[in-house]
Amino acid sequence: MTETETTGTVSGVEIVLDTVTKLYPGQRDPAVEAVSMTIPAGEIVVLVGPSGCGKTTTMRMINRLIEPTSGTISIGGRDATAMNPDELRRGIGYSIQQAGLFPHMTVAKNISTVPGLLGWDRKRIAGRVDDMLDLVGLDPGEYRGRYPRQLSGGQQQRVGVARALAADPPVLLMDEPFGAVDPITRGLLQDELLRLQAELGKTIVFVTHDFSEAVKLGDRIAVLGNQSRILQYDTPAAILAHPADDTVAGFVGADASLKQLTLTRVSDVELGDCPTAAEDESVETLRKALAGRDWPWALILDNHRRPLRWVSADQLADAQSLHGIGRPIGNLLSLRSTLQDALEALLADQNATAVITSARGEYAGLIAIETLVTHLSVVRDEHPDKSAATVAAAEESGGAAEPESRP
Numbered sequence: 001m002t003e004t005e006t007t008g009t010v011s012g013v014e015i016v017l018d019t020v021t022k023l024y025p026g027q028r029d030p031a032v033e034a035v036s037m038t039i040p041a042g043e044i045v046v047l048v049g050p051s052g053c054g055k056t057t058t059m060r061m062i063n064r065l066i067e068p069t070s071g072t073i074s075i076g077g078r079d080a081t082a083m084n085p086d087e088l089r090r091g092i093g094y095s096i097q098q099a100g101l102f103p104h105m106t107v108a109k110n111i112s113t114v115p116g117l118l119g120w121d122r123k124r125i126a127g128r129v130d131d132m133l134d135l136v137g138l139d140p141g142e143y144r145g146r147y148p149r150q151l152s153g154g155q156q157q158r159v160g161v162a163r164a165l166a167a168d169p170p171v172l173l174m175d176e177p178f179g180a181v182d183p184i185t186r187g188l189l190q191d192e193l194l195r196l197q198a199e200l201g202k203t204i205v206f207v208t209h210d211f212s213e214a215v216k217l218g219d220r221i222a223v224l225g226n227q228s229r230i231l232q233y234d235t236p237a238a239i240l241a242h243p244a245d246d247t248v249a250g251f252v253g254a255d256a257s258l259k260q261l262t263l264t265r266v267s268d269v270e271l272g273d274c275p276t277a278a279e280d281e282s283v284e285t286l287r288k289a290l291a292g293r294d295w296p297w298a299l300i301l302d303n304h305r306r307p308l309r310w311v312s313a314d315q316l317a318d319a320q321s322l323h324g325i326g327r328p329i330g331n332l333l334s335l336r337s338t339l340q341d342a343l344e345a346l347l348a349d350q351n352a353t354a355v356i357t358s359a360r361g362e363y364a365g366l367i368a369i370e371t372l373v374t375h376l377s378v379v380r381d382e383h384p385d386k387s388a389a390t391v392a393a394a395e396e397s398g399g400a401a402e403p404e405s406r407p
């Protein structure tokens, strides 16, 4: 997340771990050993590291689902180890893989759990349930009465997030919350979380073993080794540019320069454009708009300016109407998508072009490979110490594949 996106309200509080250790009964070595870190108020801090390194143990000590063996944790200046654990947990939203919803309760009941414990009256709870469903992009009328089994994996995760946010806790703990959904849904849920966070400004501790996810979501990333030893704790940009040691470098991957693409959002680059027309408009108008252009593609939109299909000058030549002609667009991206998402989308598109939509789904512009190449060369110029070879390779393949001028 970039600086500009975190300038909204901050409702979160600072969390400080001081030499926190967990030795499980019967184990020789601690699962977590002497971890100290400060998680700033209103930021997303991602704990990333291999399976078994102690991420879940570290996270669950924050809400005392696991009691630390030694060390202290303070949340908003209060000593968490001295608080009543139930009271502590009411101030901390918790969302886990598989959403962890109660299967025998409706969506509404699931979301009401903590507000119910807090003794809110029924009307306030009902209003809150609907607000939370709206917030995570589910229509309350359609979903509040459903049971978890009647939802897709992605929808269950959304409800899981809604439930975690229901009592408006300043702190949110998320343990691989999007681990069980397909990559496209995961990308959308990540976008959604960033949108929510820009509004809410919670303190979010997010656990993942996926470094790309960490780079996309984190204001700061803690790269963890065995026993949750902190190998590096810094911003995504700093870790990508200067991995602290070989272990971190290995984790970051050889393609660190290309990973720079995950640091930039579609909204941060200049978008290309092409002629567009609503389905009901005349073929002739669109034909004229395309005349004389090097790149013979246009977009057909619906009446709300949402992209429907690509159409070529050839296809328009003998068409009577814009209804039904052209071919489907691949995955639409949002302004919050990363350039890495754009790269994947354009590689999957026959026109090698990603179509971007606004928050309301309206056509916003296009991204072609040149946009990405330009961005990487700017990054390389700004950070000449980075792996220039990787950037050059990307530039070469992009440039060679598509010599003519593009949107």
Ligand code: ADP
Residues within 6 Å of the ligand: 024, 025, 027, 031, 049, 050, 051, 052, 053, 054, 055, 056, 057, 058
């Ligand atoms: P991660 O979330 O990074 O995969 P965990 O925190 O779940 O790691 O586990 C860290 C280590 O602690 C692992 O070696 C795991 O086997 C061990 N562990 C986790 N929970 C328990 C438990 N309840 N009892 C004993 N050992 C545990």
Ligand code: MG
Residues within 6 Å of the ligand: 055, 056, 057
């Ligand atoms: Mg875990």
